[in-house]
Amino acid sequence: MIRHVWQSWRSVRPGEALVFIGAALLFSAIDLTSLLELRVGDQLPQVLARHLSLSLVSCTLLMLCWLPAARSSPIHPLRKHRLVAATLLGAVLSMAVIYPLAAALPWPSLCEVYAQTHPNTRCSMFRATAIAGDALWLFMPALMIVGVMEFHTVRRRQEQAAQDLLREHSQLRRHALAAQLAALQAQVDPALLFDALVSVEHAYEQQSPDASARLERLIRHLRVALPRLPRPGTSTPGPQAGATLGGEAELIASYLDLMADLGRTPPTLDCDLGPHAGLPLPPMLLLPLVQHVMQHAEPSRCWLRADPHLTLGFDRPGLAGDDAALAALAALRERLAVLDVRLAAHSEPDRTEFTFTFAP
Incomplete structure (x- = not known):
């Protein structure tokens, strides 16, 4: 209990202290309105110091009682009951301290100034009823101040909870989308797999010298793609599922080799990854673009650069300008927006480049 009280006192924020200081100034201003009707003369600084000091002491005690409950x-x-009880305790404690403190101060009060011109006025108010009345008078506005501060605290807490919930939802969406993309990338096209197996079978039937090489290239492609599948009995990909830039480049290379075995004329792949080969990469970023380009054009050269942004280029213009390309890029951008990745396409007379920008 004592530790909680001490820690709560130490945790006071400047804004909270300013609220109670402002309340003290407000209470002083209310008391000092009587100065407009009195001729204080040279005693004005002393009267101001007395009432301001008592108000500051009173609001300080209110704050010290409020902090543990807050x-x-x-x-x-x-x-809520704790806050009301703490405010009431602060008001009673303030009056219990204010009355002996006021008697000890050498500065005159407004009542004493008024008594100088009205001899029959009595300023001695050390009565239980007076203390109870003043405590109640202080309790009501103090409770309003505490209520407003609690309202702002609850509102700020709710806003923070909403932001945390949105942040968590966004992270869950990214994780779910990454898992979906990884599973999608792991799915080998059945038609592609069937054609590749038929091609390998024909090569062996004809005793082609590159039959074993074709089989090795098919196995390589499957080895590169299949580790992205979830492990049996789990709903998340295994440890190899975390795609890297080097792994995605290897997947593209194996795909292009497979296209060559199927009689297509794939582009030559030029990779310049430098030290970024191990860079973590959301899956299903590069291969869909390569597949799209292979379906709608026959580039002879393809390059992959990672300095400073990730760039996938082809030596054919206009690959991002037709309706099919725009639809494919729009779908890809929609998925990448969840992963905080931006995709930009740029076409020149001799090339088309797709640039990926990752959020820091």
């Missing part, structure tokens, strides 16, 4: 559990069912 720093208590925000979801406790009795939190």
Whole structure:
């Protein structure tokens, strides 16, 4: 209990202290409105110092009583009762301190200034009823201040919870999409697999000297793609599922080799990854573009650069300008937006480049 009180006092924020200082100034201003009707003369600084000091002491005690209740559990069912009780305790404690302090101060009060011109006025108010009345007078505005601060605290907490929920939802969406893309990338096209197997079978039947090489290239492609499948009995990809730039380049290379075995004329792949080969990469970024280009054009050269952005280029213009390309890029951009990846296409008379920009 004592530790909680001490820690709550140490955790006071400048904004909270300013609220109670402002309340003290407001209370002083209310008391000092009587100065407009009195001739204080040279005693004005002393009167101001007296009432301002008493108000500051009173609001400081209110803040010290409020802090332990404010720093208590925000979801406790009795939190509101604690705040009301702390405010009431602060008001009573303030009056208990203010009355002896006021008697000890050498500065005159407004009542004493008024008594100088009205001899029958009595300023001695050390009565239980007076203390109770003043405590109630202080309790009501203090409770309003505490209520407003609690409202802002609850609102700020709700906004923070909403932001955390949105951030968590966004992360879950990214993880779910990454898992879906990894599974999609791991799916070998059945038609492609069937054609590749038929090609290998014909090569062996004809005793072609490159039959074993074709089989090795097919096995290589399957080895590169299949590790992205989830492990049996789990819903997430295995340890090899985390795609890297080097792994995606190897997947593209194996795909192009497979296209050559099927009688297509794939482009030559030029990779310049430098030290970025191990860079983590969301799956299903590069291969869909290569497949799209292979379906709609016959480039003779393809290059992959990673300095400073990731760039996939082809030596054919206009690959991103037709309706099919725009539809494919729009679908890909929609998926990449969840992963905080931006895709830009740029076409020149002798080339088309796709640039990926990753959020920091």
